[in-house]
Amino acid sequence: MTSMKILIVDDSITIRRIITNALKTVGFPDTIEAANGKDALEKLTNANVDFIITDWNMPEMNGLDFIKQVRANPVYSSLPILMITTRGTEHDVIEALQAKVNSYIVKPFTPQELKEKIEAVLKTSQVNIV
């Protein structure tokens, strides 16, 4: 179990619950949720977030724009970000990496895969990997 606080950003309540439960089973019980990028930026100012998991396709502000905003803000720019999305083309992955996402998962995923990705990001937690 770790006390790391993870912000889950996804417009689907089902996926938010799935990620929350999966995180709980692999030892990350402390989570908060946001329904889109705009909502997530507000949550970032109010909560002491250590790690971000975000979807790509969302209304109001999509995941890619959200990541760009986070990276452009000196207060949050070094936060590790993992993207979990249905977008699985090579072009998509490259675009996300160029926006400085730390890691990338194409849905569907397993709790074990989620754990391994988080641990890998934390191990090499140098944000400017691209």
Next chain:
Amino acid sequence: MNQQEVDGILQKAAELKVFCEYGQRTVPVLDEIASFVREISPAIEDLRAVVEVSMVNIPKAANQLGRVTQATEQASTDILNTLDRMVATLDKVIGSVATGMISSDLGAATKKMAAIVKTLVDKSGWDDDIVKLAEAWDMHLQSLRMSGSTSNLEKLLKELQNDCTEIMMALQVQDITQQHIGAVMGTIQAVAEGLQKLTTGFFSTNEKDNVPSPPITIPVQPELENVGEAERKKMVESLLSKARAGQL
């Protein structure tokens, strides 16, 4: 009439001759066009009927897809709620098993044996035989708690909990199908807008209808490459490695 006037008349006659020759060639073409228009008129009428029906049916189809999405989302929420309750209950049961309190038979037998020991102690005090009996019973209890049946039960319960997690993870399919349905709805919207243009521009006789339609905006939807899950994950890992090595 002088020579110049004669030349003028001859030139006009020549021009008239050219015009007549041209007319002779164009009249059959015009006849063919008229014949073609007469032939396609019924087809255009049929097309108009199809378009009018489609203009009613396409929004209905989009609506139905929307309802499918809502229904699957609601079903997923219900399943998640049930799974949450199951996992919480299993947590409690696993806790009880771990502390050896799961077996009501064991609990009842313990109480019964304690009552017998108490009766014996009341009758004759703590003699050696009763102490030995109490110690033997205690060892028996401990061995029961440590026995394979209890630990197997705990293992089975944990397996059930893992199954619950697997069902939960499988519900990701709801989000994936929702996004694909969204893409189909985007295409349907584009077709509907195209038909709308056709009906207002081509079929309409009303001048007011012939205003330009707003541009079609097809929402950008995710497109999965036509590859398997394993290949896709491999591709993502390869790109992540390249990114880490600064080779992207």
